[in-house]
Amino acid sequence: MADAHFRVQVERDHVKKLAGANPIQALSELIWNSLDADATRVEVEIDTDDLSMKAVTVRDNGRGIPSDEVRTLFGKLGGSWKRHGSKSKLKSRLLHGKEGKGRLKALALGRSAIWSVRYRNGKKLLAYKFSLLRDDLVDASVRGSGK
DSSP, X not given: OOOEEEEOBOOHHHHHHHHTOOHHHHHHXXXXXXXXXXXXXXXXXXXXXXXXXXXXXXXXXXXOOOXXXXXXXXXXXXXXXXXXXXXXXXXXXXXXXXXXXXGGGGGGSSSEEEEEEEEEETTEEEEEEEEEETTXXXXXXXXXXXX
């Protein structure tokens, strides 16, 4: 997938719920999303200085999001793939989320959210970055080919 820019389709009820998220809920959703992606290891790192929290990083060894699925999975709020099944794709774990909004709660932690995604396509390890800004929830950016 080439670098891309697209508008997220937003339904009002989801935006309203996202605006009410607190940082603990946001971090919890990111960890649950790691587990729903079949991660067996999840690490949380909080970078602070004397005045504030500068960054929160969640790393996992889950299956990742193939670049050809990013527009489908992040391109609208609601309608999560998880509501069509109750188990994760590879390890058949019970899923946590089903509403398609948890990943965007990451913006309760700060102004920007960046997903550095790596995934396997056969034997190849591919990567790209996906980002959102709290100032404009519907403007998503994908950088890197994922190829």
